[in-house]
Amino acid sequence: MRAFALALLILAAVPALAFWSGQIAQIPFGYPSISTASLGGSAYVCYTAQGLSGVAAVCTALSGPSEYVVPVPPAGNASTLPVIFTTGNGTLALLWTTPGLEGLYLSLLPSSKPLELLRGAYVASYVGAGDRVYVLRSLCPICPPTELLVFNTTGALLDRAPARGLAALLAVQSGLLLGRLANGSYVLMNSSSLAPIAVFNSSWAGLSGGSLFTFSEGVLRWGNLSFMLPWASGATPAVAGNKTFVVAWGNGSLSVYLAEGGRVELRRYPLPGVLYAEALGAGDYLYIVAVAQSGPAYSLWAFVVPATPPRPSLSVSIVNATLRVSWAVPNPEQYNVTSVALTVYHNGSLIFSSHALSGNASVPINATGLYTARLYVASPLGDVVETGEASYTPPAQTTTTTVPPPPPPPPPITSTSAPSNATSTHAVEAQTGSPWLYRAAGFAVASAALAVLVVALRRKR
Numbered sequence: 001m002r003a004f005a006l007a008l009l010i011l012a013a014v015p016a017l018a019f020w021s022g023q024i025a026q027i028p029f030g031y032p033s034i035s036t037a038s039l040g041g042s043a044y045v046c047y048t049a050q051g052l053s054g055v056a057a058v059c060t061a062l063s064g065p066s067e068y069v070v071p072v073p074p075a076g077n078a079s080t081l082p083v084i085f086t087t088g089n090g091t092l093a094l095l096w097t098t099p100g101l102e103g104l105y106l107s108l109l110p111s112s113k114p115l116e117l118l119r120g121a122y123v124a125s126y127v128g129a130g131d132r133v134y135v136l137r138s139l140c141p142i143c144p145p146t147e148l149l150v151f152n153t154t155g156a157l158l159d160r161a162p163a164r165g166l167a168a169l170l171a172v173q174s175g176l177l178l179g180r181l182a183n184g185s186y187v188l189m190n191s192s193s194l195a196p197i198a199v200f201n202s203s204w205a206g207l208s209g210g211s212l213f214t215f216s217e218g219v220l221r222w223g224n225l226s227f228m229l230p231w232a233s234g235a236t237p238a239v240a241g242n243k244t245f246v247v248a249w250g251n252g253s254l255s256v257y258l259a260e261g262g263r264v265e266l267r268r269y270p271l272p273g274v275l276y277a278e279a280l281g282a283g284d285y286l287y288i289v290a291v292a293q294s295g296p297a298y299s300l301w302a303f304v305v306p307a308t309p310p311r312p313s314l315s316v317s318i319v320n321a322t323l324r325v326s327w328a329v330p331n332p333e334q335y336n337v338t339s340v341a342l343t344v345y346h347n348g349s350l351i352f353s354s355h356a357l358s359g360n361a362s363v364p365i366n367a368t369g370l371y372t373a374r375l376y377v378a379s380p381l382g383d384v385v386e387t388g389e390a391s392y393t394p395p396a397q398t399t400t401t402t403v404p405p406p407p408p409p410p411p412p413i414t415s416t417s418a419p420s421n422a423t424s425t426h427a428v429e430a431q432t433g434s435p436w437l438y439r440a441a442g443f444a445v446a447s448a449a450l451a452v453l454v455v456a457l458r459r460k461r
Contacts, residue, residue, distance in 0.1 A: 019065055019066075019067060019304075020065050020303070020304050020331075020334055021269060021301070021302065021303045021304065022301065022302065023299050023300065023301050023302075024045075024060055024067060024300055024301065024302045025047060025049055025058070025060070025299070025300040026049070026050065026297055026298070026299060026300070027047055027048060027049065027291065027297065027298035027299070027300055028048065028049070028050045028055060028297065028298075029296045029297055029298070031047070031048035031055065031080060031081065031298075032275065032291055032293070032298050033047075033048075033081060034046065034047045034278065034289060034291060034300065035047075035082060035083040035084045035085075036084070036278045036280055036287075036289055037084045037085050037086050037092060037280075038086070038280050038281065038282035038287075039086055039090070039091075039092055039282070040282075041063065041282050041283030041284075042061050042062060042063040042282055042283070043061070043062045043063075043280055043282045043285075043287035043289075044059055044060070044061050044062075044070065044084050044092065045059070045060050045062070045084075045278075045289045045300075045302070046058065046059040046060075046072075046082035046083070046084045046094065047060075047082065047300055048080045048081060048082070053078070054078040054099070055078055055079075055080045055099055056078060056079055056080070057072055057079040057080060057081075057082035057094070057096045058072070058082075059072050059082065059084060059094070059109075060302075062282075062285075062287050062302055062304060063283075064283070064284075064285060064304065065304050065334075067302065070109070070110070071110060071111075072094055072107070072109065078098060078099050079096040079097070079098065079105070080096065080097060080098065080099050081096060081097055081101075082094055082095065082096045083095040083096070083126060083127060083128060084109075085127070085128040085129050086129070086130075087108070087130060087131060087153055088130040088131045091108055091109065092108070092109040092110075093106060093107070093108050093109065093128060093153060094106070094107050094108075094109055095117075095126055095128055095133065097123050097126075100122075100141060101122050101123055101124070101141045102120070102121070102122055102123075102141075103116060103118055103119055103120070103121070103123075104116070104117045104118040104121075104123050104126060104135060105117065106128075106133065106153065106155070108153070115154075115155050116155075117133065117135070117151050117155055118135065118137070118149075121137055122137065122138045122139065122140055122141055122143070123135055123136065123137060123138070124136040124137070124138045124144075124145040124167070124168070125145070125166075125167075125168040125169040126169060127169045127170070127171060127172045127177075128153075128172070129172040129173060129191075131152050131153050132150055132151070132152060132153075132158070132172075132191070133150070133151040133152070133153065134148065134149070134150055134169055134172060134177060134191070135148070135149045135150075135151065135169075136148055136149075136163060136166055136167075136168070136169055137149055144163070144167065144182060145163040145166055145167065146162070146163050147160055147161070147162060147163055148160065148161045148162070148163055148164075148166060148194060150194070159194065161194045164196075165181045165182050165183070166179045166180070166181060166182075166187070167179075167180050167181060167182040168180045170186075170205075170206065170207075171206055171207040172191050172207070173207040173208075173209075173210050174207075174210030174211070175190065175191050175192060176188060176189070176190070176191060176197075176207055176210070176211075176212065177189040177190070177191040177194070178205065178206065178207050178212070181199070184201070185199055185200065185201050186199070186200055186201070186202055186205045187199050188200075188212060200214070201216075202214040202215065202216045203215050203216045203217070203233070203234065204216075204234040204235065204236070204276075206236060208222065208236065208237050208238060208239075208279075209222075209237070209238075209239050211223055213236065213237050215229075215232075215234055215235045215236075218230040218231075218232065220235040220236075220237065220246060220248070222237045225237065225244065225246075225259060227246050227257070227259060227263075229246075229248045231248075231250060231251055232248035232249060232250040232251075232255075233249065233250035233251075234248070234249055234250065234276055234277070235247065235248040235249070236277065236278065236279050237259070237279075238279035238280055238281055238286060239281050240280075240281025240282070240284075240285060240286035240287075240305075240307035241281065241284055241285075241286075241306075241307030241308040241381070243258065243260055243307055243381070244258075244259045244260055245257065245258060245259060245266075245279065245281075245286050245305070245307070246259045247277055247279040247288050249271070249274045249276070249277050249290065250274070252270060252271065252272045252273075252274070253268055253269060253270050253271055253274075254267075254268075254269045254271045254274055254277060254288070254290055254303070255267060255268045255269075256268075256286070256288065256303070256305055258380055258381070261380075264336075264380045266305060266336055266380065267303070267305060269301075269303060271290060271292055271301060272292065272294070273292040273293045273294050274290050274291070274292045275290075275291045275292060275293055275298075276290070276291060277289065277290035277291070278290075281307060284306065284307055284308040285304055285305065285306055285307055286304075286305040286306075286307045287302070287303070287304060287305075288302070288303040288304075288305065289301070289302050289303075290302075290303070305334075306331075306334055306335050306381060307381065308381060308382065309335070309377070309379055309381045309382035309383065309384045310329055310330060310331070310332070310335040310337060310377055310379060310381075310384060311330070311384070312327060312328060312329045312330070312375055312377050312384060312386050313326075313327065313328050313330075313386075314326070314327045314373060314375045314386040314387070314388050315327075315388060316371065316372075316373045316388035316389060316390050317390055318365070318371070318390045318391075318392050321364060321365055321366060321392075321394070322362050322363065322364055322365065323344070323361075323362070323363040323364075323365050323371050323390070323392075324360070324361070324362055324363075325342070325344060325352070325360070325361045325363070325373050325388075326359070326360045326361075327342055327358060327359060327373075327375050327386075328357070328358035329357045329358060329377055332357050335379050335381060336379050336380050336381065337357070337377060337378065337379050338378045338379060338380070339355070339376075339377075339378040340355055340356065340357055340375070340376070340377050340378075341353070341354075341355055341375075341376045342354045342355070342356070342359075342361075342373065342374070342375050342376075343373070343374050343376075344361075344363065344371065344372070344373045344374075345371070345372045345373075345374070346365070346367065346369055346370070346371050347369040347370060351363060351371075365392055366394060367392075367394070368392060368393050368394060369391070369392065370389055370390075370391050371389060371390050371391070371392060372387065372388070372389040373387065373388045373389070374386075374387050375387070
């Protein structure tokens, strides 16, 4: 149910340009109150805005550095003074009244039919948490409250008690109900029995993280935290990303401090006329909403501050005997990055380094081994180390042996045809030797025979 409702809210939202800080609305005079709640990593702020046909309740969602307008159910009449809270089953509920402060309505976001909790009665103040809604009822719009009523989110009346001087209800959390008395003092009550726990004076007070905080004489006190802010007119604590933050305002500015490991001022925004601010954590961010006055109207401002360390990117690859390293640290100003160090090692030996916030490096390599890149990013929100590696083996060396060309073939020998039983001249040479020897012997035999013939002819004469 919770995931489904959250998905509906996000799908129905109209995205605006991403931003980290800025004014998000104008609030008409007479409606300076706002209400905040967190759910599913997003923060929601509801306020009264001026429309074409009168005032209307408007809700805006902040999700990281993004802003969305959340559609709210129509009340049938003009709506004003919205109060948003998280119910026991993990959905968001919205309370509102009419400009005449007559009647009180409740709707489960994003689109349930409005439920009328009070009819024909005037409301002075109201808050909600879990499955309960607390309402201060009065006899007329300007009359002091006379009764404190408790409803559940289905509209059933659970309890009622005299107002006992209550002028306004401020917050309800973890069994505590905080109110303001007509004389300016604060009263802390048990949200179940409605019995007072303590009455005290303070410049500013509220509930955060399920416990009471006070700001008085330049000191914010919250549990074991005591934070000196002599320049401020108000302050509030908040937990985001498992860290404690302090938001303070006054003297035309609003500051954000990290209250762990010392005192680090992360932001100082110029904001003239700031009246008050609310801060809450959701997901990895601290969300701050402030109301400032300029002339007869009010302006609504939102500030998004990262509560976790940055998430740098690092990639390492080897292409054609070149080590390629790419790195980037996103939004270094928003994450208060103080230093960046990129180091590249080959088998443990440093071969490249850089302190740039982002870059692309190409390093020629020719040695076998492991190449490791290490990106270190330091921030008050925490230090981050990213690593990447790649192995390289040079191509194998190939040895080429030169083979001499074969000798040319012998020239062909021309001879006359011979009988089939004749032996070729080459064969004779191979069997008996050189033919010149036989020719010389034949010549000698012929000469001898000629000589014998000549001698015989002479004798006959």
